[in-house]
Amino acid sequence: MIRVESVTRTYGDLVAVDQVSFQIGQGEIVGLLGHNGAGKTTIMKMLTGYLEPTSGSIEIDGLDIATCREAVQSRIGYLPENDPLYPEMTVIDYLDYSASLHGVPTGERDKKIREAIASTELSLKAADTIGTLSRGYRQRVGVAQAILHTPRLLILDEPTNGLDPTQVQHMRALIRTLAKRATVILSTHILQEVQAICDRVIIIRNGRKALDATMDELQAGRRLLVAVDAGPERALGVLKSVKGIQSVERMEEGGPGHRYALDLVGQDELAVTAPRVASQIATAGWKLYALQPESRNLETLFGEISAQDGR
Ligand SMILES: Nc1ncnc2c1ncn2[C@@H]1O[C@H](COP(=O)(O)OP(=O)(O)OP(=O)(O)O)[C@@H](O)[C@H]1O
Secondary structure, three states: HHHEEEEEEEEEEEEEEEEEEEEEEOOOOOOOOOOOOOOHHHHHHOOOOOOOEEEEEEEEEOHHHHHHHHHHHOEEEOOOOOOOOOOOEEEHHHHHHHHHHHHOOOOHHHHHHHHHHOOOOOOHHHEHHHOOOOOHHHHHHHHHHOOOOOOEOOOOOOOOOOHHHHHHHHHHHHEEEEEOHHHHHHHHEOOOHHHOOOOOOEEEEOOOOOOOOHHHHHHOOEEEEEEOOHHHHHHHHHHOOOOOOEEEEEEOOOOOOOEEEEEEEHHHHHHHHHHHHHHHHHHHHHOEEEEEEOOOOOOHHHHHHHHHHOO
């Protein structure tokens, strides 16, 4: 379990991360999504113990990172944004060196390195010099070093950055496989990345948490969308009077009828409120063209949040 409590980090006068809190349970795949400079890397560096928060606290598996840094770091595998690989080393030598840094006991090293190479499908490149590898393979070497000590938590900063579409597919498949054994937090500014891999998204905007939702919550309808042949002068009041409806908003025309978005009092109310709306419409004698839960879409939400930045 990861518990981040009111974490702030400043660089001089700049507040890069501002009072961010969240909790992540074992086995989740969480995407930190935000534009360049939003504060994602700073959060990740604080989670790994490489950077101290200016204020706030971080606990991993009940251990406070400020006081138990080494114990916490032994549980974490980290792929930094620009992984500082050694171009003149071979893959296997670099992984051996990384294993020593991770404190993998000498007797276990060969086995751990073999496992990491197999998981990242690097067998054919194991004897190659890192500097001769493509960007995709170098990223895999970065992931291999991050998983050498079988960490319970994997922190991947922009894992697909700079990869071509095929390499992106490979990396996503690899992350999904790794997530079967570890909790994964990855950062990205590409929302399709989150959609493709994550169970949950935390959107960071100007150092603050702008949204924290599971993909299921995003998909679940929060509002009911209705299209009827009644204009707003009649429809707004009648729809608002239905039990379970908090407010009614007129939407832009499109398709048959007039369109309205109905905010529900409680999200669980959808199944009981939708039939009430249908029967009210029938009682009013209107034609019903559409009645469906609105699907909140990450793209729309990210767009709305970005629009607040004027992006
Ligand atoms: N060492 C530093 N010194 C001063 N400012 C910094 C430092 N590191 C980051 N910043 C600033 O802090 C803010 C957050 O940066 P951060 O790298 O955490 O964002 P990010 O969301 O990871 O961005 P990117 O997607 O571009 O990597 C930015 O304004 C950045 O310029």
